Amino acid sequence: MSAIFFLIGCSVFIALIFLVAFFWANKTGQHDDTYTPSVRILFEDEVQEETETLPKES
Amino acid sequence: MIVSNTTQCYHCGDAVSHTVFEADGHRFCCLGCQSVYRILSSSNMQQYYRYNRHPGKKKSEVSTRYEYLDEATLTDKLIDFRNDEITIATFYIPSIHCSSCVWLLEHLYKLNPAIVVSRSDFLKKQVNITFKHTELTLRGLVELLVDIGYEPKITLQDVIKEGQKFSQKGLIAKIAVAGFCFGNSMMLSFPEYFGMGTFEAHYAKIFGWMNLGFSLPVLLYSGRDYFRSAWQSLRHKALNLDVPLALGIAVLFARTAWEVLSVSGPGFADTLCGLVFFLLVGRWIQQRTYHHLSFERDYRSYFPVAVTRLSEDGPKPVPLADIQVGDRLLIRNNEIVPADAILLNGQAAVDFSFVTGESEPVQKVLGEIIYAGGRQTGEAIELEVVKAVSQSYLTRLWNNEAFKPHELNFRTFSNTVSRYFTVVLLGVAFAAMVFWVFAGDTARAWGAFTAVLIIACPCALALSSPFTLSAALSIFDKNRFYIKNTAAIEQLAAIDCIVFDKTGTISSPAASRMRFEGNLLTDELALVVAACKNSNHPLSRELVKWAAPNVSGSVPVNQYCEVAGRGIEAVVANRSVRVGNAAFTGVPSGGGTGSRVYVSIDDEVKGCFLAEQPWRENLHVVLGELAAGCHLHLISGDNDKEKALLRGIFPPQADLLFHQLPVEKMEYIQSLQAQSHRVCMLGDGLNDAGALKQANLGIAVSDDINNFSPGCDAILDGRSFVKLPRFLRFAKDAVKIIHLSFGISLTYNLVGLSFAVNGTMSPLFAAVLMPLSTVTIIGFTTVATHLYATKNQLIKRQ
Numbered sequence: 103m104s105a106i107f108f109l110i111g112c113s114v115f116i117a118l119i120f121l122v123a124f125f126w127a128n129k130t131g132q133h134d135d136t137y138t139p140s141v142r143i144l145f146e147d148e149v150q151e152e153t154e155t156l157p158k159e160s
Numbered sequence: 161m162i163v164s165n166t167t168q169c170y171h172c173g174d175a176v177s178h179t180v181f182e183a184d185g186h187r188f189c190c191l192g193c194q195s196v197y198r199i200l201s202s203s204n205m206q207q208y209y210r211y212n213r214h215p216g217k218k219k220s221e222v223s224t225r226y227e228y229l230d231e232a233t234l235t236d237k238l239i240d241f242r243n244d245e246i247t248i249a250t251f252y253i254p255s256i257h258c259s260s261c262v263w264l265l266e267h268l269y270k271l272n273p274a275i276v277v278s279r280s281d282f283l284k285k286q287v288n289i290t291f292k293h294t295e296l297t298l299r300g301l302v303e304l305l306v307d308i309g310y311e312p313k314i315t316l317q318d319v320i321k322e323g324q325k326f327s328q329k330g331l332i333a334k335i336a337v338a339g340f341c342f343g344n345s346m347m348l349s350f351p352e353y354f355g356m357g358t359f360e361a362h363y364a365k366i367f368g369w370m371n372l373g374f375s376l377p378v379l380l381y382s383g384r385d386y387f388r389s390a391w392q393s394l395r396h397k398a399l400n401l402d403v404p405l406a407l408g409i410a411v412l413f414a415r416t417a418w419e420v421l422s423v424s425g426p427g428f429a430d431t432l433c434g435l436v437f438f439l440l441v442g443r444w445i446q447q448r449t450y451h452h453l454s455f456e457r458d459y460r461s462y463f464p465v466a467v468t469r470l471s472e473d474g475p476k477p478v479p480l481a482d483i484q485v486g487d488r489l490l491i492r493n494n495e496i497v498p499a500d501a502i503l504l505n506g507q508a509a510v511d512f513s514f515v516t517g518e519s520e521p522v523q524k525v526l527g528e529i530i531y532a533g534g535r536q537t538g539e540a541i542e543l544e545v546v547k548a549v550s551q552s553y554l555t556r557l558w559n560n561e562a563f564k565p566h567e568l569n570f571r572t573f574s575n576t577v578s579r580y581f582t583v584v585l586l587g588v589a590f591a592a593m594v595f596w597v598f599a600g601d602t603a604r605a606w607g608a609f610t611a612v613l614i615i616a617c618p619c620a621l622a623l624s625s626p627f628t629l630s631a632a633l634s635i636f637d638k639n640r641f642y643i644k645n646t647a648a649i650e651q652l653a654a655i656d657c658i659v660f661d662k663t664g665t666i667s668s669p670a671a672s673r674m675r676f677e678g679n680l681l682t683d684e685l686a687l688v689v690a691a692c693k694n695s696n697h698p699l700s701r702e703l704v705k706w707a708a709p710n711v712s713g714s715v716p717v718n719q720y721c722e723v724a725g726r727g728i729e730a731v732v733a734n735r736s737v738r739v740g741n742a743a744f745t746g747v748p749s750g751g752g753t754g755s756r757v758y759v760s761i762d763d764e765v766k767g768c769f770l771a772e773q774p775w776r777e778n779l780h781v782v783l784g785e786l787a788a789g790c791h792l793h794l795i796s797g798d799n800d801k802e803k804a805l806l807r808g809i810f811p812p813q814a815d816l817l818f819h820q821l822p823v824e825k826m827e828y829i830q831s832l833q834a835q836s837h838r839v840c841m842l843g844d845g846l847n848d849a850g851a852l853k854q855a856n857l858g859i860a861v862s863d864d865i866n867n868f869s870p871g872c873d874a875i876l877d878g879r880s881f882v883k884l885p886r887f888l889r890f891a892k893d894a895v896k897i898i899h900l901s902f903g904i905s906l907t908y909n910l911v912g913l914s915f916a917v918n919g920t921m922s923p924l925f926a927a928v929l930m931p932l933s934t935v936t937i938i939g940f941t942t943v944a945t946h947l948y949a950t951k952n953q954l955i956k957r958q
Contacts, residue, residue, distance in 0.1 A: 106363070110370075114344060121340045128332055138282040141259045142266070146207070 169193050173214025192219035196309045203271050208264050215260030216309050228466030228477035229299035247293040251312035256285045272296060315461040335440045338382040341374040342433035352426045353924045368420040371429035379413045383436045401578035401622050404585055408617025415610045431926045435619050438934050446626035446646050455644045455872055459555050467498050480549055492540045499532050499545045500552045506541035510534035515846050533846060572650050573898055574625045585616050592917040608919035614926060615912035620905030620933040625898055627938050631945040632894040639954050640877035641887055648873045651857045652891040657837040658786060662796035664844035665861045668776050674706035678767010688759055690715040691730035691737045695722055699757050703769055737761050776881045780809050785885035787811040795820050795828055797847050826850035846870055886952045893948040901937050908933040
């Protein structure tokens with residue numbers, strides 16, 4: 103029966119971890135810019151870009 | 161060589177005709193675009209052109225000088241951080257508009273190795289750059305940005321950086337805490353709602369205690385703003401909506417604590433947490449901001465940061481605040497006169513269009529006073545300051561009463577309702593209590609009293625305004641009408657009188673029409689076009705744009721000379737061509753409307769080009785529709801040469817006032833308000849700033865929303881001017897939706913009350929009714945707002 107107290111304790115503890123994680127994310131400005139990263143992730147890598155611009159030899 | 165007219169500039173996408181600007185097989189519309197391409201291609205950065213077609217923006221014709229960035233006193237205020245090696249600075253760059261911009265600004269290190277890292281923020285249109293200041297100065301960095309077409313906007317308001325940073329972080333943290341407690345207390349309340357067996361009864365006590373624990377941070381941290389606001393409202397002897405809300409929260413907590421401590425029931429902890437959570441979400445929705453727009457601009461963002469002062473050791477840039485009476489200033493072409501000053505040297509032709517609305521540059525003679533705010537066109541002039549910047553004719557306006565931040569005397573719907581609501585609520589609660597006391601059931605009397613305050617807590621009512629208005633706000637936003645806050649939408653719905661400014665508001669400065677008066681053969685026109693192509697003057701560009709389709713082929717220009725502020729002198733195909741103002745071409749000065757460009761070929765005057773400011777598209781239709789519900793008036797700082805024309809467009813009872821000073825405009829609005837009109841002012845310039853602020857709703861009309869627009873309640877993109885009547889109708893509909901959702905939430909309250917007055921309300925009933933009414937309101941307002949937006953053709957039908 104006391105297992106239920108243990109489980110409730112665990113669930114509240116885990117929820118607290120998430121709450122603290124949210125506070126940390128909020129404080130370090132991770133929600134300040136929610137748009138630009140979606141643009142940034144689509145940029146090609148430099149290496150690829152250079153192989154593409156090489157003239158084709160055939 | 162004849163190039164087809166349909167070619168687009170590789171950089172900016174403008175139409176290219178007869179271009180000489182080419183590189184790597186790409187065509188460009190002007191030298192500016194070509195040079196940006198050259199810079200990028202030399203650093204192997206053509207990728208910029210791969211993410212989007214024509215990602216560039218044409219460089220502005222007005223070039224700014226950045227010598228002042230070498231002055232340490234000024235730059236200290238601009239940068240965020242500096243140590244021995246690196247400097248970090250953030251710039252606002254209005255021209256950020258696509259993914260190519262983000263790519264380029266984040267790969268600045270390829271252009272200059274001294275740039276360590278740069279990070280851009282697309283929505284705020286900002287870029288944060290870390291660079292080694294030993295290798296690259298701040299001025300060098302800014303000039304690099306200008307060279308690649310991303311000119312940062314540096315204004316006095318940035319330098320002063322006051323009240324700019326508005327943070328929602330506190331509110332978000334409160335929502336997080338309330339949400340956390342809401343979820344947990346709901347989990348702990350479920351066993352109670354589903355019914356517990358007698359052998360589980362000892363859990364109920366523990367769960368009750370935990371619930372009470374979760375409701376504490378909600379009461380003390382998340383919900384404390386409601387108590388503060390309710391207290392302030394009571395002190396001002398007013399009853400805003402936060403009073404019944406705070407009362408509801410307090411009673412919920414008190415009854416929960418009582419039930420848990422006396423082990424008489426499960427309490428209402430989940431309802432309390434849910435209530436505060438939903439209320440805070442509503443508040444958060446209401447507080448959305450436009451990152452890239454500023455509604456609080458004053459003259460400081462229009463004026464330059466620094467100005468060139470002439471002293472014994474030559475010209476030197478100094479911050480504007482250091483300018484004193486008696487200083488000698490050097491004002492170059494296209495620079496703004498920052499303080500009232502006397503002309504000492506040079507030919508002054510000052511463009512006061514932004515200050516007075518007068519569209520033609522004013523010629524000044526030596527010894528005359530030039531008022532601050534004018535833009536010098538032509539050669540550099542020398543001035544002696546007679547009044548400090550803050551005491552000048554124009555800036556003095558901001559010391560006027562109307563510019564002091566004043567409390568809005570406008571009552572939003574929810575404020576009006578809440579007064580009666582609170583009184584009725586308390587009346588019902590006390591009546592129920594008194595009834596049960598006389599019936600001899602004291603326990604039930606308390607139960608009924610608290611139940612009434614809990615169930616009638618106007619949560620749904622408090623949410624109906626924010627959800628409706630923020631949905632409306634985003635619809636306005638999509639239609640390029642940017643409103644400062646939700647209260648302004650209710651103001652817009654109440655407007656019954658609209659006052660227009662003329663220049664830039666009902667006339668469009670961007671697309672002026674040209675026509676020619678006189679005699680000019682087609683091949684002579686070709687000569688004029690060939691000469692004008694070399695000039696960057698707005699009128700020359702306009703002329704070329706207008707005349708180019710009528711001219712085929714290009715004519716070589718042998719000699720070219722531009723006299724700033726006067727005209728162009730060129731030898732084209734061995735004929736001498738002079739294009740410019742009356743004096744320059746040898747014409748006795750003539751009056752008439754619009755800007756005139758005279759042409760003489762081989763010293764024979766051929767006639768003149770007339771640039772007229774056209775009215776905005778469908779102006780008469782817009783005014784016709786608006787006149788149906790509002791009084792319309794016009795108030796302009798310009799002269800009255802177009803009065804007869806405007807008389808025909810405006811309704812017969814409209815006032816048409818001309819030659820109005822900024823202060824007179826403001827007083828005119830005041831006089832309309834004294835006749836108990838609710839006035840909306842549409843303007844664009846600094847001269848309208850007073851009227852915009854004085855009006856119940858000030859709308860700044862702007863053709864480029866990133867340009868300077870004076871302090872106002874809303875910014876309207878010139879392209880959406882046609883939609884103005886629809887905006888008004890939609891604002892009225894939004895208020896109608898608020899009334900309807902108020903009706904819905906009141907119905908819920910009445911249903912709940914009928915249980916509450918009997919003192920038979922169970923915690924489960926409250927826990928279901930409260931979220932149910934909230935969800936209904938959110939759903940209804942969202943759907944209704946979209947239906948009305950479709951009806952007003954502000955969103956397309958799916």
